[in-house]
Amino acid sequence: MRRGEADRFWEKVVKGPRPQDCWIWTGAVADDGYGRFWVARDGEQRALRPQRYAYEHFTGETLHSGVALMHVCDVPLCVHASAGGETHLLPGTQALNMLDRSQKGRHANASTFRWRGVGRAQFRAQSVELRSALLEYGWNEPIIRPLLAGIDPQAPTLF
Ligand SMILES: [Zn+2]
Structure with missing residues (x-):
């Protein structure tokens, strides 16, 4: 049963072409802008956060509910674990150590500009926009890259 669940999970993920690219969840998106993955547990439907599911899937670790899992790429739908x-x-x-490094410019990722410091409604709107584009076009670089980064890909990098 769990195997079918994992298949169902990865069918909803679109991976970028480069090894360092995000893998974007294209299933349900909740009001907070993060994804939701519905599974059956103990005879009930439960909504899991896709990024936590992916992390546990790859590492074999169980995250305790009090442990925050952070996106070093700042893209809330990313499940690249x-x-x-x-x-x-x-x-x-x-993650905090990594973010500290990224602020010092050693972690190259242009997505920070778009996703950091926006309000909840805007956060969700951006997630839904990204998901819709992926479902419609797949990972089409000229369309997807600006949605991740929020900047014109022809424009000079700000950081
Ligand atoms: Zn990512």
């Missing part, structure tokens, strides 16, 4: 390799998802303190 891995065990040891390129990852955009890190629990609490590890």
Whole structure:
């Protein structure tokens, strides 16, 4: 049963072409701008956060409910987790260390500009826009890249 669940999960994920790209959840998006993945647990339907599901899937770790999982890429629909390799998802303190580095310019990711510091409604609108574009066009670079970064890809990089 769990195997079918994982298949169902990955069918809803669109991966960028480069190893460092985001993997975007294209299933349900909640009011907070984050995804929701519905699963059956103990005979009930439960909504899981796709990024936590992906993280647990790859690392084999169980995240306790009190542990925050943070996006180092700042894209709320991203589920790019891995065990040891390129990852955009890190629990609490590890993520803070990474963000600290990114603020010092050592972690190249232009998405920060678009997703950081926007309000909740805007956050959700951006997530839905990104999801719709992926469902309609797939990972089409000229369309998707600006939706992740929020800047004209022809424009000079700000950071
Ligand atoms: Zn990402």
